[in-house]
Amino acid sequence: MADDEIVGRYSDLAHRALRGEPITDCSAEAFTAGGFGAVGYTDTEGLPEGAVRASLGCGNPVAVAELRAGDKVLDLGSGGGIDVLLSAGRVGPHGHVYGLDASAEMVELARRNAEQAGAVNVDFLHGSIEDVPLPDLWVDVVISNCVINLSDDKGAVFAEAFRVLRTGGRLGISDVVSLDDADPALRAEAGQRVGCPAGTLTVGEYRALLQSAGFVNLAIRLTADHGGGVHSAIIQALKPAGSPGxxxxxxxxxxxxxxxxxxxxxxxxxxxxxxxxxxxxxxxxxxxxxxxxxxxxxxxxxxxxxxxxxxxxxxxxxxxxxxxxxxxxxxxxxxxxxxxxxxxxxxxxxxxxxxxxxxxxxxxxxxxxxxxxxxxxxxxxxxxxxxxxxxxxxxxxxxxxxxxx
Missing domain, CATH: 3.40.630.30 (Gcn5-related N-acetyltransferase (GNAT))
Structure with a gap:
């Protein structure tokens, strides 16, 4: 599926969410069985119903990102804004959270949800996760929830995440990956079933791309099993620390x-x-x-x-x-x-x-x-x-x- 088709699909989902309809980005059966959406969260109390309803992720990256008061955070592929709003509460009034999405309609939905939540320490940006519209060394943490698998240039995504992170910055991602020895045909079928049209990376490929970008202290922990050697996973990594400048x-x-x-x-x-x-x-x-x-x-x-x-x-x-x-x-x-x-x-x-x-x-x-x-x-x-x-x-x-x- 081409990039514009993916953006179009998620723009349509945003329109449906804005109308108050429930949404999924794969079959309803696969969505429920795979543990996608808001089921991965335990701390959604007080969030707007629209943000929870529009959650399309495969985990809870906020729970593993070790957010601290005052942190600047970037959410790659922020969708309806659930992870941005959860992060905003954790970083507090002296922190700031940016949500980036390629769908203008998703950005509109997220801004509406943020307004309903009364969140003032957030900004939603329209743009590509392969070309982040933020300066170098700008944020302390990069998170993402089941979005990087949608990119046709995952190496560029990791390079951009590395660029915008400050030294010692943290990466906390929920994504869909494949086992290194997974059968290619079964892997492709499972990827399509759970909504990964651009194809999943194997665990080994994920590690290699993160290393190539410059990340260290890599950890990939498999969570839900979607069959065919395809799993949801939590991915964590660090940008190497250095002295100021x-x-x-x-x-x-x-x-x-x-x-x-x-x-x-x-x-x-x-x-x-x-x-x-x-x-x-x-x-x-x-x-x-x-x-x-x-x-x-x-x-x-x-x-x-x-x-x-x-x-x-x-x-x-x-x-x-x-x-x-x-x-x-x-x-x-x-x-x-x-x-x-x-x-x-x-x-x-x-x-x-x-x-x-x-x-x-x-x-x-x-x-x-x-x-x-x-x-x-x-x-x-x-x-x-x-x-x-x-x-x-x-x-x-x-x-x-x-x-x-």
């Missing part, structure tokens, strides 16, 4: 010049690596995974980077990586390395990495201190392991074992 995000190809410049500056100190010259971007990029940069939010300058490489192509070592972390020489002692490493460790846990290892020169006291503070242990010292600039050097070998699994 800094964001941790995935490394991009257009970061090449700055990343390699920071790399070379580190090599020039003589205490970062046996290498003496940074490689080409093609060589640098080959095989490196879990790549992140720290970026100055005002200037766009890359302040540091972290990346890892698999230690071996043998399957037995599939969860073992060796990493490097470098900080711009003019930005030392600002917590950048720690923020990068914290995000990297969280991402490695999400990716199933069970051992992170690294070799550090004994003279690099700052790196040793940082790693040990973040749970790395010294395994041993490899004495006179190589010559560097004509001098035999020792290397301290460190590793961090995952506590997960």
């Amino acid at each position: 800094m964001v941790i995000r995935p490394m991009r190809d257009d970061d090449a010049e700055q990343v390699l410049g920071i790399y070379q500056a580190g090599l020039d100190t003589g205490n970062a690596s046996f290498e003496t010259a940074a490689p080409s971007w093609e060589v640098f990029s080959q095989g490196r995974v879990l790549r992140y940069v720290a970026e100055d939010t005002e200037t766009g300058q890359v302040l540091g980077w972290v990346a890892a490489s698999p230690v071996s192509g043998r399957c037995v070592y599939a969860g073992v990586v060796e990493h490097s972390v470098y900080v711009h020489p003019g930005c030392q002692a600002h917590g950048i390395g720690r923020a990068l490493m914290t995000a990297f460790i969280a991402a490695s846990e999400d990716a199933g990495v069970w051992t992170i290892q690294s070799g550090v020169f004994p003279e690099n006291a700052a790196s040793l201190t940082l790693h040990q503070a973040l749970g790395f242990r010294v395994v041993g010292t490899r004495e006179r392991i190589g010559r560097h600039r004509g001098v035999w050097r020792d290397v301290i070998f460190l590793e961090r074992r995952s506590a997960i699994g």
Whole structure:
């Protein structure tokens, strides 16, 4: 189903809700059996009947979003406004909640419901969840209720959610997903039955897209079973935390010049690596995974980077990586390395990495201190392991074992 058809369908549902009619976005039988709509809520007392009646979700993202007084919240695909109104009550008068919907009729319905509820700390926006009309780093929490499965470009949705979230911001989503081993035909049939015309993501695909956008601490918990390997689910994730004025995000190809410049500056100190010259971007990029940069939010300058490489192509070592972390020489002692490493460790846990290892020169006291503070242990010292600039050097070998699994 094309985007304009989806918008048209939900606009028609909004018209029916405005007339006071009950609505569903799939068969009434599937809607009831799947636990869709207002059945997932226990705290709708005091909400306008129209907001409750127009609920088309597959869960209660507000219940898992850990909303706090004063938070700014964005609801992607806000429909009749039930999650916006519930969130508005939780964030209080000093917080604010934005609802975004592609259907102008749904926006009209939600505004009417907000007026009836007397909610003054809300705004409803008409627009696309793939192109959110809000500035960067604007909200503390992004929620969504059974809407992302409707998008034909789910990667763009996650990228926009990451963009508008402040550092350390939270993502709390209810959505419909498929098991990784679900039969494609049964999966497609179940998706159509419960109203997912754009197709559901598998759990693995969902995780991969969230990671690609930059999210960490991923959790996907299956809830209702709709048959055919299709389930409702609660999805939670975090945007990596950073100091004020800094964001941790995935490394991009257009970061090449700055990343390699920071790399070379580190090599020039003589205490970062046996290498003496940074490689080409093609060589640098080959095989490196879990790549992140720290970026100055005002200037766009890359302040540091972290990346890892698999230690071996043998399957037995599939969860073992060796990493490097470098900080711009003019930005030392600002917590950048720690923020990068914290995000990297969280991402490695999400990716199933069970051992992170690294070799550090004994003279690099700052790196040793940082790693040990973040749970790395010294395994041993490899004495006179190589010559560097004509001098035999020792290397301290460190590793961090995952506590997960």
